Amino acid sequence: MANEAIGVIGAGAMGAGIAQTFAAAGFPVLMQDLKAEALARGRASIEASLARLVKRGKIAAEAAEATLGRIATSTDQQALADRALVVEAIVENIEIKSEVIRSLDAICGPETIFASNTSSISLTRLAAASERPERVIGMHFFNPVPVMNLVEIIRALQTSDAVCEEVTALTQAIGKTPRVSKDSYGFVVNRVLVPMINEAINCVYEGLASPEDVDEMMKLGANHPMGPLSLGDLIGLDIVLDIMETLYDGFDDPKYRPSPLLKQMVDAGYLGRKSGRGFFRYG
Known part of the structure; x- marks a missing residue:
């Protein structure tokens, strides 16, 4: 999945942090939210985060500019159609998350992987909302995303071995440490x-x-x-x-x-x- 396009749904603190992290690792990212104001706030928070990293000498100004250049935004969910991976980072509500997954089924290609940043909801229940449940997985990032090293990889009962291996390798490619957990409420860290x-x-x-x-x-x-x-x-x-x-x-x-x-x-x-x-x- 190296250098393939990534989608992030939600422009709040977690969504913006996830978008920044993928973009910093060289991936083109589309950050999607229903509201243009939310996207503007999300982009502003990414700019502020990158500016702090530059000020502290963690990254060069050119790297910050390149990261921003890899992040596009849209209020149209259809814009996610060509994404190899879509990570949802929206409200912690199973009905709303399930509806997003059903929408993505109709929009994205058959090889797209759907990942949820849920911090406690059953991935098995979320995967059941999809027509391709074997391609649904959890990627639980921690706040602040650009700083925190762990990503909990949560396997739904339906998640295929190949998808788990692909997402684990992708997590390493963005400089994070993946640790795999079976599906259970709260997983490991929050439990x-x-x-x-x-x-x-x-x-x-x-x-x-x-x-x-x-x-x-x-x-x-x-x-x-x-x-x-x-x-x-x-x-x-x-x-x-x-x-x-x-x-x-x-x-x-x-x-x-x-x-x-x-x-x-x-x-x-x-x-x-x-x-x-x-x-x-x-x-």
């Missing part, structure tokens, strides 16, 4: 990480310690570079809640029950860094 964040929230809810002290204890006592509440704020508390609810519903196990305080924070609009307030204040 371990998000319940930890949820339990840290419960510690605050039960009055065991302040948010500052919970984070400091985990940094000093567990050698974590960032406290779990700060990490939850970075991820977005609404996303943390979505993942906890997916785990809770999927496994039907009370150990995955979302903290009442987590629900209250989301209801209040205290979503973390992106809203300016979560367990800590920003901006």
